Amino acid sequence: MFNWISQVVSVTRFSILSLPQRKGSSAAALLGIAGVVAVMVGVLSIAQGVLKTMQSSAGDNNAIVLRSGADSEMMSGLGGDDVRIIAEAPGIARDDSGAVSSPELFVIINMPMQSTGTDANVPLRGVQASAMKVRESFKLIEGRMFEWGLNEVIVGKGAREQFAGLSVGSSIEVGQEKWPVVGVFEADGGLSESEIWVDAAVLQPAYRRGNSYQAVYVKLNSREAFDEFKDTLTSDPRLNVKPMRESEYYDSQSTTVYNLITGLGTIIAIIMGLGAIFGALNTMYTAVSSRTREIATLRALGFRAGPVVISVVSESLLLAFVGGLIGAGLAWLAFDGYRAATLNWASFSAITFAFDVNIKLLAQGIIFAMLIGLIGGLLPAIRAARQPIAQALREL
Amino acid sequence: MNDSHLVKVSGVDKVFKRGSEEVHVLGGLDLEIPNGDFLALMGPSGSGKSTLLNLIGGLDRPSEGKVEVGGKRIDKLSDRKLAGWRARHVGLVFQFYNLMPVLNAQKNVELPLLLTKLSKAERKKRAALALDIVGLSHRTGHYPRQLSGGEQQRTGIARAIVTDPTLLLCDEPTGDLDRKSGDEILDLLQALNKEQGKTIIMVTHDIHAAARAKRTLHLNKGQLSTEAVD
Numbered sequence: 001m002f003n004w005i006s007q008v009v010s011v012t013r014f015s016i017l018s019l020p021q022r023k024g025s026s027a028a029a030l031l032g033i034a035g036v037v038a039v040m041v042g043v044l045s046i047a048q049g050v051l052k053t054m055q056s057s058a059g060d061n062n063a064i065v066l067r068s069g070a071d072s073e074m075m076s077g078l079g080g081d082d083v084r085i086i087a088e089a090p091g092i093a094r095d096d097s098g099a100v101s102s103p104e105l106f107v108i109i110n111m112p113m114q115s116t117g118t119d120a121n122v123p124l125r126g127v128q129a130s131a132m133k134v135r136e137s138f139k140l141i142e143g144r145m146f147e148w149g150l151n152e153v154i155v156g157k158g159a160r161e162q163f164a165g166l167s168v169g170s171s172i173e174v175g176q177e178k179w180p181v182v183g184v185f186e187a188d189g190g191l192s193e194s195e196i197w198v199d200a201a202v203l204q205p206a207y208r209r210g211n212s213y214q215a216v217y218v219k220l221n222s223r224e225a226f227d228e229f230k231d232t233l234t235s236d237p238r239l240n241v242k243p244m245r246e247s248e249y250y251d252s253q254s255t256t257v258y259n260l261i262t263g264l265g266t267i268i269a270i271i272m273g274l275g276a277i278f279g280a281l282n283t284m285y286t287a288v289s290s291r292t293r294e295i296a297t298l299r300a301l302g303f304r305a306g307p308v309v310i311s312v313v314s315e316s317l318l319l320a321f322v323g324g325l326i327g328a329g330l331a332w333l334a335f336d337g338y339r340a341a342t343l344n345w346a347s348f349s350a351i352t353f354a355f356d357v358n359i360k361l362l363a364q365g366i367i368f369a370m371l372i373g374l375i376g377g378l379l380p381a382i383r384a385a386r387q388p389i390a391q392a393l394r395e396l
Numbered sequence: 397m398n399d400s401h402l403v404k405v406s407g408v409d410k411v412f413k414r415g416s417e418e419v420h421v422l423g424g425l426d427l428e429i430p431n432g433d434f435l436a437l438m439g440p441s442g443s444g445k446s447t448l449l450n451l452i453g454g455l456d457r458p459s460e461g462k463v464e465v466g467g468k469r470i471d472k473l474s475d476r477k478l479a480g481w482r483a484r485h486v487g488l489v490f491q492f493y494n495l496m497p498v499l500n501a502q503k504n505v506e507l508p509l510l511l512t513k514l515s516k517a518e519r520k521k522r523a524a525l526a527l528d529i530v531g532l533s534h535r536t537g538h539y540p541r542q543l544s545g546g547e548q549q550r551t552g553i554a555r556a557i558v559t560d561p562t563l564l565l566c567d568e569p570t571g572d573l574d575r576k577s578g579d580e581i582l583d584l585l586q587a588l589n590k591e592q593g594k595t596i597i598m599v600t601h602d603i604h605a606a607a608r609a610k611r612t613l614h615l616n617k618g619q620l621s622t623e624a625v626d
Contacts, residue, residue, distance in 0.1 A: 003511060010510045017498035297494040300455055301555075302483025302511045304476060390450040393490070 007307040011298060015287075015315040018294075022287050029276075029283035030323040033372055036272040037327025037365040041357055042335045043265030044364070047258050048356040050342065054254035057190035058246035061093070061223055062134060065216040065233065068240045072253065073106040073214045074348065078241070080211035085239060089232045091225030092218050095133070100219040102130040105203050105212075108349050109174065109196070111163040113341065120341065120350040122163055123195040124153075124174075126203030126213075134217045135187055143168040143183030148199050154183035156193035158352030162341040172196065174206055191250070194341070194352040217246070257344060257351075273372055280376020284316050288384040295384050296392030305385035312381035313374065320373025324366035331365065332357045402563060402595050403429035403452055408461035410447050410618075421447050423618040425461070431562070434589040434596045436609035443615045445599040446567055452597060453486050453565045454478045465563065483511040487556030487594075491568035493548040495540040495555075501527060501547075502536040505554045512559070526554035530584055546577030553584060557594070564588065566598040570605050582608045 019026055065086050070076035078086075087101040094100065105126030110119045125131075129148070132138045146152035153172060160166045171178040179198065187193050204210065220226055230243040244252075288295070295308055336357035344351040410422040421444040429435055437445045450456040451463050454470045463471045466485065473481060482488075495504045505523040514522070527533050530550040540548055549569060556564055566585065570578030586608055588594045598609060606612045613620050 003513065006510055010507075014496055014498060021497070293492075293494060294496060297490070297496075298507075299479065300453075300482065300488055300494075301508050302479045304479050388456070390447070390456040393455070393494070394446075 004304070004306065007303050008310050011303055011307045011311040012314045014294070014298070015291075015311040016318060018291065019315065019318075022283075022290060025283045025286045026319055029280045029376070030319050030326070032276045032279040033320050033323030033369050034327035034330065036269065036276045036372065037324045037369050038330040038334070039272060040265060040269035040368060041328055041331035041361050041365040042355070043268055044262060044361055045331065045335050045355040045357045046340070046342070046353075047261035047265065048358055048361060049340075049353040050257050050261065050351065051254055052356045053189060053191055053194075053351060053353040054250040055247070056137075056188050057192065058250045059134065059136065059219065060247075061220045061225070062246040063218050063220055063226055063229060063243055064246055064249045065218070065241050065243045066214075068242045070242065073104075074108075076214045078103070078213045078216060080213075082239060082241065083213055083216055085236065086216045086218070086233060086241070089218075089229050091220050091229035091232075093221050097130075100130055100133045102128060102134045102217040103200065103213040104128075104131060104215050104217060105200050105207070105209060106214045107203065107207055109172065111159075111165065111172070114162055114164050117164070120163060121343070121348055122159060123349040124203065125192075125195045125197050126200030127197050128200055131197070131217070134219045135190075135192060137188035137190065138185055138192070139187070140183050140185050143181075146182055146197070146199060149201060150199070151177060151179045151202055152182045153179050153196050153198045154185055155181055155196045156352070157184055157186045158193035158339065158341070159196060160184050161339055162194075162350070162352045166196070177206070189354065191253075191351060194350060253344060257342065261342075269368060273368065276372045277376050280316055280320065280372055281379060283319070284312060284377045284380035285383070287315065288312060288380045291384075292387065292392050292395045296387065296389050296395075299389050300393060309381040309385045312384050313377040316377025316381075317370055317373040320369045320376070321366065323373075324369025327369065328357075328362040328365040332362065400430055401428045402431045402433070402466060403427070403597075404462075404464040405448070405452065406462050406464075408448075408451060408458040408463065410444065410451065410456075411459040421618055422451075422458070425618065425620060427613075427620060429595065429597065431595055432589070432593050434586070434608075434610040435598070436606035436612040437597065437599045437615060438601070438603075438606050438612055439615035441601075444618050445615050448615065449565050449567055449597060449599050452563075453488060454482050480511075483508060484559065485561050485563060487559065487561040487564045489549070489552050489556050489564065489566040489569045491571040493540070493545075493552040493572075495548055495551055497540050500537050500539050501532060501543065501551045501554075504540070504551055505558050507555060508559045522558055523554070526558040527551070529557065529588075530554045544577070545573050546580055549573060549577070549581050550584065553581070553588075557588065557592075562595055564594050564596045566596060568599055568601065570600070570602060575604075578602075578605065 066076035083103040087099040092099045107124050108121045109124050111122040113120050146154050155166045168181055171180040233241050233243050335355040338355045341350045341352045405427040408422055408425045412419045439445050451458055457471050462469055502523050505526050506519050509519040527536055530553050532550050570581050589596050600606050
């Protein structure tokens with residue numbers, strides 16, 4: 001066993017030491033693999049970014065109440081009485097002003113994208129003062145808060161970056177009116193940052209909503225308080241509602257877009273990966289071919305076929321690993337934190353997010369590169385080991 | 397390997413397939429080589445000299461017949477066992493030296509010792525001794541590209557003798573060298589045969605080289621004879 005391992009180490013060392021003699025083809029394979037990994041990590045970081053945005057939106061102790069049967073705020077509707085009954089449910093945190101319960105209105109307006117000028121569906125949320133209590137991460141970073149009762153809006157940081165005409169001092173058109181933008185807020189990278197906020201009492205008449213809302217966000221005393229809160233609401237004959245933890249709600253909201261982008265990214269990676277496998281195969285066949293006599297000499301001296309196979313595969317894996325590292329590094333440098341907007345299929349509104357190149361993705365990219373290297377190295381390795389020694393020794 | 401006849405080749409056929417065509421290189425060949433012999437194998441190109449050398453060295457297998465070396469039938473050994481057998485009993489010297497370009501002379505000579513359980517220090521010591529025997533103790537740190545053809549071949553011979561094999565198989569060892577360097581290599585092979593008792597089988601085209609051997613056999617159309625055939 002020792003002897004075999006020592007053979008593997010020695011033969012692999014020769015392979016790797018002789019790499020500089022094949023720098024052209026090795027560099028081509030390495031860059032090919034780096035490109036595949038960079039694209040794969042880049043595309044998948046979009047899905048990770050969307051997921052992170054959704055997960056950042058969810059407060060640990062928060063819950064959302066929609067109308068029963070509604071999957072998103074867009075499809076939900078709750079009357080003023082419903083909102084009042086919900087606020088009385090047990091488990092909701094309370095402060096001096098009463099229950100930390102935020103009934104909210106959700107409509108969509110058209111705004112042009114900064115990058116392309118094309119229209120996007122931007123969420124316009126009508127809130128009460130309690131909205132800021134439910135969302136603890138809310139923080140005004142520019143301008144001021146809108147005046148309650150006035151046609152003023154504040155915009156999320158992401159919305160201001162991605163959509164045109166949302167800087168402080170400009171105004172948005174709502175029906176026949178122009179509502180000035182007076183402030184910009186952030187919310188720990190959450191979904192709210194893609195939105196425009198206005199006083200719910202202003203939005204209701206503008207959209208002829210009477211005294212209705214679409215969702216109620218509440219802050220609970222603890223995570224454990226959710227079950228009692230839910231049971232109370234679902235068993236109340238006056239209500240027809242669906243309470244969910246915020247984390248569950250945002251998970252369900254991100255599923256479609258996450259699966260779509262991940263699926264697309266995987267398909268792209270597989271197609272490009274096939275190309276890279278051929279590149280690696282070509283490189284390793286060339287390597288084996290240029291080392292035919294060297295490999296045959298080692299085998300003639302008594303080195304076994306197994307170590308030869310492992311040495312060729314190791315060389316291919318090393319190239320793939322370095323290519324993977326470069327690709328992952330490039331993706332991280334180029335994409336991590338890059339901000340963009342996409343459509344949230346659950347609410348048909350735009351969601352702004354930052355590409356998220358995380359450790360898990362980098363590891364996935366490098367593992368994918370190693371897989372390319374393994375497949376690309378295996379066939380040439382078997383060929384190297386199977387070649388008759390006497391015949392291979394005669395090759396120049 | 398104490399048998400008086402170190403090598404016994406009996407009724408050996410070797411057939412190569414070239415597409416659908418069968419090429420008979422050796423036909424019913426018999427050969428016995430005693431311990432301590434220095435045999436030159438001559439013959440025109442394609443006569444089967446190298447093929448015979450490969451069969452004796454366990455680098456190839458006969459289509460028919462048997463090959464015994466040191467009383468052991470090697471043509472029936474598995475690939476794995478044959479590799480181990482070669483490492484222990486055979487030293488190979490190639491026409492184009494076949495040194496590893498990424499290793500210096502010392503490391504090239506140490507190569508076959510990597511297949512043994514010797515310590516690093518012992519490997520180094522034995523490689524230095526082998527290089528000393530071939531007169532290259534002053535070039536141990538040089539890489540093949542920094543050595544002349546004669547020096548490279550001497551390194552190749554040092555690699556072949558470092559495991560102290562009984563049998564040295566040399567395929568055109570002077571074929572790529574000028575006359576002077578070739579003579580030095582032949583001097584070395586003669587010394588290894590006379591002073592260290594190595595049994596040497598040397599394939600050569602060169603009558604001058606063959607004259608240094610104890611005896612010469614001619615191979616023509618797969619058959620051996622003591623006389624050259626025109």
